[in-house]
Amino acid sequence: MxxxxxxxxxxxxxxxxxxxxxxxxxxxxxxxxxxxxxxxxxxxxxxxxxxxxxxxxxxxxxxxxxxxxxxxxxxxxxxxxxxxxxxxxxxxxxxxxxxxxxxxxxxxxxxxxxxxxxxxxxxxxxxxxxxxxxxxxxxxxxxxxxxxxxxxxxxxxxxxxxxxxxxxxxxxxxxxxxxxxxxxxxxxxxxxxxxxxxxxxxxxxxxxxxxxxxxxxxxxxxxxxxxxxxxSTTVAEMTKLLENIYRCVNIALVNELKLLCLRMNIDIWEVIAAAATKPFGFQPFYPGPGLGGHCIPIDPFYLAWKAKEFDFATRFIELAGEINMAMPYHMVEFIAEALNVRCKALNGSKIMVLGVSYKKDIDDLRESPAITIIEALQKSGAIVVYNDPYFPKIGKGRKYDLQMQCVPLEQISQYDCVVILTDHSSYDYQKIVDEAQLVVDTRNATSGILSEKIVRC
Ligand SMILES: NC(=O)c1ccc[n+]([C@@H]2O[C@H](COP(=O)([O-])OP(=O)(O)OC[C@H]3O[C@@H](n4cnc5c(N)ncnc54)[C@H](O)[C@@H]3O)[C@@H](O)[C@H]2O)c1
Incomplete structure (x- = not known):
């Protein structure tokens, strides 16, 4: 020294x-x-x-x-x-x-x-x-x-x-x-x-x-x-968390409303587009198959943990986390139901997942709901492959141990179901719908395409 x-x-x-x-x-x-x-x-x-x-x-x-x-x-x-x-x-x-x-x-x-x-x-x-x-x-x-x-x-x-x-x-x-x-x-x-x-x-x-x-x-x-x-440093730290908790809670809200709208046979995407025309007091958030990335699914829980030191329960954060974390499992239920309507069981069905990154057009797999969904589908006996232009393969991660190679889109018609989990811009959705037997769309990527093959959830 x-x-x-x-x-x-x-x-x-x-x-x-x-x-x-x-x-x-x-x-x-x-x-x-x-x-x-x-x-x-x-x-x-x-x-x-x-x-x-x-x-x-x-x-x-x-x-x-x-x-x-x-x-x-x-x-x-x-x-x-x-x-x-x-x-x-x-x-x-x-x-x-x-x-x-x-x-x-x-x-x-x-x-x-x-x-x-x-x-x-x-x-x-x-x-x-x-x-x-x-x-x-x-x-x-x-x-x-x-x-x-x-x-x-x-x-x-x-x-x-x-x-x-x-x-x-x-x-x-x-x-x-x-x-x-x-x-x-x-x-x-x-x-x-x-x-x-x-x-x-x-x-x-x-x-x-x-x-x-x-x-x-x-x-x-x-x-x-x-x-x-x-x-102060604490104000700066808290500012970032407020921003991300705001997103997390609003995404949870719209995810929950999506589940309700599905049950009521209302198109949540049309509802959001209509509400977004209001020039004040409304900011659109969009539902999806779950939350991903290194920020929104994680950061709010830093505050929830710290709040305990002050005998304080951050209920909005916990509730939003509960709803967002359950979304991938709801998606698996929707996929099973879509196959069921076509007299097919999840067990043994061949499923192609499109897009595994946590959001469109990026190469980041961290906390991606696609991983949870693929694992749950496999657990139910489905034979799952994936395509994602940003990931030639998926290897072991911090919380998962998948070994998968990206498959080409060419043989899409061979699969019982194509599931759109990430709406990358490079996909030709019309072509995908034309060639697939069944498309489960969790992102409204096929908006504007009319086909009985599409199940939006
Ligand atoms: N990715 C985003 O979009 C984003 C946005 C806003 C804030 N953040 C925050 O920024 C931080 C970094 O996130 P990221 O996405 O860049 O993470 P990352 O995993 O992409 O990068 C972190 C890097 O730090 C390196 N590293 C780890 N320990 C180290 C050490 N002891 N010394 C030197 N290097 C070390 C890792 O090898 C890695 O390359 C996180 O706190 C995250 O919450 C991320």
Whole structure:
């Protein structure tokens, strides 16, 4: 352990001003930790804006892929990686480089454990890895979605405990000289949604103190067209959860109403389209076969867990979770019923699933309801294959152990039932309906196509 002797002439304000000046002149070294769906695009955005950027990841396959100028995310073409590399982007697993960074942004996963409790192990491991390399004046920002309090209760104490100098986290705008600055800024990306450019999504920023908030605002202000500073890290953390809980609850509401509409023989899609014409007070949400992705099915339960510490039951979250989690099983019942009407049993039927990613036009399988549905169909004795242009194969995941290869669409007529689980834009739905024996459509992808072969649910 070495001791850094603080130079008392360098106050926190001076450290802050130096870092902000580097950010404004785009000479600040930016480190992005966790080069996944969030971290890699962010690192590329900083690179594009002229910053020297280093990406850190413990996954050596990802680092090797980037070093050889290839991409592992469909929507990021290899040309973009090559261009970033020309502009100075580097990817590494060596955390020694942390000491050279001016701002460090953490974008690692925040999943749930098998008992549906927050799993912060990726965050804590990351903090332990960077703490020994920190130096005074650096900014550390957590972007991973998490419950209010994580930054100050988990990240800050770990940073102080694990660094091998006497660095402290700047608090209460003090003028201590041996400080790093810490902030939280949630990622608000909507994968597959190209209607808003990423840098046009306003960036929420909350610092542990005002110094941190000002540096983080300067960091994101250099690449986002608007930053929204809030008073604390907890407000920033809670803002992200409010956004995702709002989606989760409204999707649950529309999923439940879909089940009711099916029973009442009302077309929920037509109802939503009609309601969406109201110019105020209504935002359309759309039903589906269940919730997927790394955010909406998971994040609300971070808050539900934290609320227990305050003797508080988050009933909306629990109810929404219950409805959304049951949707894949309802879909299996609808498929069985559709086959039954044609005098076929689920047991032994050949079923082709179209689309396995959790939403259209993206290559992300995390928490996808397709996995639950395929597993449940197989358990009932169905012979299931799938097609998805984004997944040549499905291998073992965190919570499942499927071994499947994508089959071509050509032999669609051989299957007793085709189930549309993800409405990828590349599918020719008219052709699918023409060739299939039976189509169960969980996404309204066949809207406008008239055929007795279609069962919409
Ligand atoms: N994917 C989204 O659309 C989205 C949107 C908004 C917010 N978020 C949040 O952003 C965070 C990251 O999500 P993601 O989708 O990018 O996850 P991801 O799994 O795609 O990427 C995370 C990366 O972190 C790396 N990693 C894990 N532990 C590490 C460590 N100790 N050191 C360095 N790297 C490490 C992994 O190898 C992986 O490459 C999550 O908290 C998520 O909730 C995601």
């Amino acid at each position: 070495h001791t850094v002797i603080p130079d008392q002439s360098i106050s926190a304000t001076l450290l802050k001003e130096v870092t902000i000046a580097k950010l404004q002149s785009r000479t600040a070294n930016i480190g992005v930790i966790g080069l996944g769906y969030v971290g890699l695009p962010l690192a590329l955005l900083f690179t594009e804006e002229g910053f020297p950027v280093t990406g850190f990841d413990i996954d050596s396959t990802k680092i090797d892929t980037l070093v050889s100028l290839r991409s592992y995310i469909c929507r990021i073409p290899e040309t973009e990686i090559a261009l970033a590399s020309d502009r100075g982007f580097r990817a590494t697993s060596n955390f020694m480089w942390i000491s050279k960074m001016d701002a460090i942004v953490i974008c690692v996963p925040t999943p749930l454990t098998e008992y549906r409790e927050p799993d912060l192990s990726y965050v804590t491991e990351t903090v332990k890895s960077i703490a020994p390399h920190l130096k005074a004046g650096q900014l550390v920002v957590l972007e991973s979605t998490t419950y209010p309090g994580t930054t100050e209760e988990i990240v800050v104490p770990l940073l102080e405990e694990r660094n091998f100098s006497d660095l402290r986290v700047s608090r209460n705008d003090s003028e201590a000289s041996n400080v790093v600055f810490v902030a939280f800024s949630p990622e608000r990306e909507d994968p597959g949604n190209n209607t808003v450019a990423r840098n046009e999504i306003p960036k929420i920023v909350g610092g542990v103190d005002r110094h941190a908030s000002e540096i983080a605002t300067a960091l994101y202000g250099s690449i986002f067209s608007r930053t929204v500073p809030v008073s």
